[in-house]
Amino acid sequence: MPNNLGRQFQLHAQEYEQKAIEVLRSGWYILGKEVSAFEKEWAAYIGSQYCVGVASGLDALWMSFRILGIGAGDEVIVCANAYIACVMGISMNGATPVFVEPDEYDNIDAEKIEAAITEKTRGILAVHLYGQSCDMTRIMEIAHKHNLRVVEDCAQSHGNHWHGKTVGTFGDIGCFSFYPSKGCGAFGDAGCIVTDNEEIADKFRVFRNYGSRVRYQNEVVGTNSRLDELQAGLLRVKLKHLDEFNAERCKIAARYDAEITNPLVHAPKIRPGADSTWHQYVVHVPGHRDALAAYLKEHGIGTIIHYPIPPHLSQAYAYLGLKKGDFPIAEQYANEVLSLPMYNGMTEEEQSYVIEYINNYAVSK
Structure with a gap:
């Protein structure tokens, strides 16, 4: 087996089982105290001001570009060897992915980004593949120079760093997948975003819940993408380890x-x-x-x-x-x-x- 998930479960099986029973017995399964607690704990671990739980890593990606206002007629630069879900996060909003070759470290070659920028370019998706880190210093220099938004895909990089700073904290939004095989994997689909921008975090909280912050009062056309209580509780256990x-x-x-x-x-x-x-x-x-x-x-x-x-x-x-x-x-x-x-x-x-x-x-x- 290239990845035996059962082994990781067995390492702390009693803690997972205890938390699962606790959540099941609580009678509260959507957007409750486990989600709120996990969001605070994950933000603290990553070093961001805010974390918002969503249903998957792909949801984190496509919602990021939607909330940043990037869509039809816009271009987003992404590495040419990325997982296809990264690209879907761009194209699901009607934006066009513009590919850039990888470097010897299997991530986007930051020195080739500027050549791919056009008048339509609105953002860069920095995908930290395999647990590695992109050259975020150079990427952020380019983004600031050309007034571009930066989204980081940290699905495969839970807790690694670029010059001592945790990935996911450089751009406008950091996106995480908690698919079971990830470093801090859930026991089903789950994801989140992190950001230091209070307005972006608030928009995510509204958008993930049908565009509503008050029940039956819908501010925008949102979606249903909520991290559930059971996964949040289990992720809290995993985060400790x-x-x-x-x-x-x-x-x-x-x-x-x-x-x-x-x-x-x-x-x-x-x-x-x-x-x-x-x-x-x-x-x-x-x-x-x-x-x-x-x-x-x-x-x-x-x-x-x-x-x-x-x-x-x-x-x-x-x-x-x-x-x-x-x-x-x-x-x-x-x-x-x-x-x-x-x-x-x-x-x-x-x-x-x-x-x-x-x-x-x-x-x-």
Whole structure:
């Protein structure tokens, strides 16, 4: 298994079960004290003034651009190797995604952003892939220079930093997914936004609840995107252990770094000034990725490709008129990235097994 979620549950099973029963017995399941408490605790952990819980990470994204007033006729810059949900957060509002190639750290190449800016550009979506961090210093410099809004997608980066500051706190809005496989994963779908802007936070609270702050009094055409009490309560338990989860994955990653010696397998690089929470441990295997994945599968080692099809080549975005070869670096990465097993509760024996078989892999003659 590339990600055994049951192991993380077992680490603190009694706490999760106790909280679940507490919420179930409370008789209050939507927008109650658990949601309010989690919002305060998550904001404090991230270092933001406000947090608003929503139903998913995708909801956090598309609602962000809606609330920032970015829509039809506008362009938003995003990395060409992002997960397609990131791009959907832009296009669901009628705005056009404008792709920029990734750099050697698997995130957007900030030095290529300015070349993609046009008179229609309204924002930048900084996607912190794999638990890494984008170069937020350069991105914010560009945003201020060109008067652009910045949304950070921190779905895979729960608690990592850029020069000591937690990601999600640089732009106008930081978006988080609590999908079960994330660093602080829920037991179903869940998400939130963080911001230092009181007006933005207030708009989210209204918008997520049918555009209403007082029941049956609807100020705007909103949506139904509420973090429920059960998920919020369980996330509060997980948040207490998030630093320990991140430290454990860092330890596994350090062992991979030190002990995987197969020259065909290129270890991930950490951007100077950043740390990583290692949501994924993504290696590059130029020319041999699929063969290595098949070999590992034969030996009971599961891997995942994050991601096999760049968004600009997906059927969903055929209408943009982009073609193979338009973003060669992103396309190259899609053909060579491979996520190795990385999960809390992974034993040293399991790590040794993965390392041994990767090091023993050789190209068939």
